[in-house]
Amino acid sequence: MAGLLAAGPAASQVAKPKQPNVLFILADNLGYGELGVYGGGALRGAPTPRIDKLASEGLRLTNMNMEPQCTPSRSAMLTGRHAIRSGTYAVPFGGVAEGLTQWEVTLAESLSEAGYATALYGKWHLGSHDGRLPNDQGFDEWYGIPRTTNEAMWHDTPGYSPEHMRPEYILEGRKGGKSREVKVYDMEQRRLLDAEVTRRSIDFMERQARAGKPFFAFASLTQPHLPTVPHPAFAGKTGNGDWADMLAEMDHNVGQMLDAVERLRIRDNTVVIFVSDNGAEFIKPWEGWAGPWRGAYFTAWEGGIRVPFMIRWPGRVPAARVSDEIVHGVDLFTTLAGFAHAKVPHDRPIDGVDQAGFFLGKTDKSAREGILIWVDNRLQAVKWRNYKVHFYQQDTMTSPAERLPIPHVFNLYENPREDEGKRAYTSWVLGPMLKMVNAFNASVKKYPLIPMGTPDPYQPPGLP
Template sequence: MTSRRSLLQAALAGTALLGDATPVRAQPARRPNILFMLADNLGYGELGVYGGGRTRGAATPRIDRLAAEGLRLTNMNMEAQCTPSRSAILTGRYAIRSGTHSVPFGGVADGLTQWEVTLAESLGAAGYASALFGKWHLGSEEGRFPTNQGFDEWYGIPRTTDEAMWPGMPGWSAAVMPPEQILEGRKGERTRPVRVYDLEQRRLMDAEIARRTVAFMEAQAHAGKPFFAYATLTQPHLPTLPHPEFAGRTGNGDWADMLAEMDANVGRMLDAVDRLGLRENTIVLFASDNGPEFVKPWDGWAGPWRGQYFTAWEGGIRVPCIVRWPERVPAGRVSDAIVHAVDLFPTLAKLAGASVPGDRPIDGVDQSPLLLGQAEASAREGILVFCAERLQAVKWRNYKVHFYRQDTMVSPAVKLGIPLLFNLYQNPREDEDKPSLDSWVVGPVLKLVAAFEASLKAHPLIPMGTPDPYKPPR
């Protein structure tokens, strides 16, 4: 039987075709560390540097300073839900290809098949130590935890934070529906439960994520090994409850207290990078996995954009994203070039001297010239916007075409007889009484769709719930 390691080596052999971009090849160089901090349901308009901060009840000085020290992207796009975005980040593939197009609700094998090659696996093959601390949401059974997908260690929750509310709900019984556990694991060992994830632990989780991330970076710095520290914060996902040390600190309620706590936790991790003497050789990323929370009273704010997560509106997919790498990424720069979650794998692989799989479609493109200030334009012109299994919209340059209308996460998705076309420069709110008449845009949009559909003939979609072992059809 072919081992997973040999399959990984075969997948990473050679180069991967990335649209019109240059193929990514491993480059011998001093390997940078990577600290990637991913917030959960943080809207575009929440941080001070994106128009929020004090207007949301709490200043965010550490994250704002991070933006001043690096590149702030204003057209960073994720997928519309938590699971798809996390899948896209780690695989460089639209989540619909991987059977991870929707948040799982149990009853099937959830998460990534072991056939998928993750960023952690690619970096591991290039000599990196990697760890994930926080929310996973890409598999909740042995065989599909982070340590089964390339990470050396992990601590956190397998699914989502609203499950912390279960133990206090009327009628709930652990015998009927077991509570979500906080889990911990190391590569080569079985993941083990640590404690029940309840409302008390919900308040403590992000501080523990920051603490463990700092400890991991310290250990790798002392070992002289490059690292990939993936701190997947649980805030501000509902229920948005701050750590006890921050409760009441702003005087503006739990949401503002949470924002102050998030900023402080980011600061703790950044301070550790500086204290360890790693600042110059560490790529720091801060982003959100999708648009803001919809459920009241924890709903968030997408700033100038319409909508929240689970929708194809700009507010559902356009997120804050900051990149810092001193002396490599020019400081104080702002770019509106279009970037997508799938671009992060090939981009970070290029910067780290790692490889991307060459045996499957990779939807991401190498955006390192954009990040390094060597190019002003994106390496892509457009993106596909999926909501669950539907191709709901397409962005091309400054235009957006919607094939379905869906106002909120609980609204039905209605297929449109005539697609809605918006010029996002002229109509950033995507107001339907101001559609664009530039119907010529449909041509390049449909070319993007056709290219994706053509790729499915040789590489069919992996159905959601597909068990391991998965082997692609010949």
């Protein structure tokens, strides 16, 4: 970890404000339309009262944007940098050095340096070998899977043998040591993992509350990523199938963590965030629902990038507030570091902007007007205010991405489904959009992108 800039005056000059705890709950492939407060819930076979109540207790966003895949979105949230910069712009499929280089500074590293206890439980997907696991990237402890949930299905595939492809293991590790293999991640463990994530997250919060130490608890749930199956205790609970049972379980697990915050009497000094890593699941028969938006993950359609988001901080984030202002996942690093009086890197481009003023209700406006949208290593689209331009046509994750001879412009207020037959012929909006693109390209000339598969140790070109 290198290149950190102090967030404010030295401690000797001013009294340091109390640092809030952070409970960060991340769902995996939860579409915009799944939760009750976003138009789903009972319409999807299972009400979500606990998550809906959480949304009413703080700020709920209707224009929260993520990268369109699991690995890029996690990279962006934890580094404050678009994944294209870090060589993490696509889900890795082996054969290269996976995940974040150790040169990257994660939110966990920043908060740890600021005195936080840090833990991640659940899915990581930013490196699957020692040196690139959570306990190597700022987390004091972790338990979960290094890659992805669909690998649990390997064991039931005809002809599969560990001799041909080593299975994924649930791992456990602590900072300063190597991670150990706990058990094979199969379909039995797939059903059990989120309950264990919840249990361990609560235990971690209890330990830190007793110690009086601020904490960053990252509860990285594996649901509803395929295969979408519930815990045995929830199987058949709704009578509406596995998807609804899973949704009921997720709501229960979130409720358990919120109850722990209440029980520990740390509610007023705990920032709680609930968000999805990208848009809806696409693979049948587990496909999710993006609500009013077109598309699913792995695409630049709104259904691939627009996700549920809510943040609660009693007395600081005004309750019962809903906003359609544009926010991006990269902003969470910068904003949470500010809340924690932590440090952010100054020796590299940081794409996240500090949304504290907006989140805390000091302004009705987001600190950004637009976002750049990559799919793999292609700049596929740009959003600015209520307009969006696509440079490529790609309908689904299995469709080829075809460069458009003329960019397609949409007014998302008039055409939220991004219907090609209702394109907006207002080319003036390309001006501010291309200004954003040009600014990014200029930064790349000064700070080259890290190629995917770059091994450690990494140092940017031109630095000693």
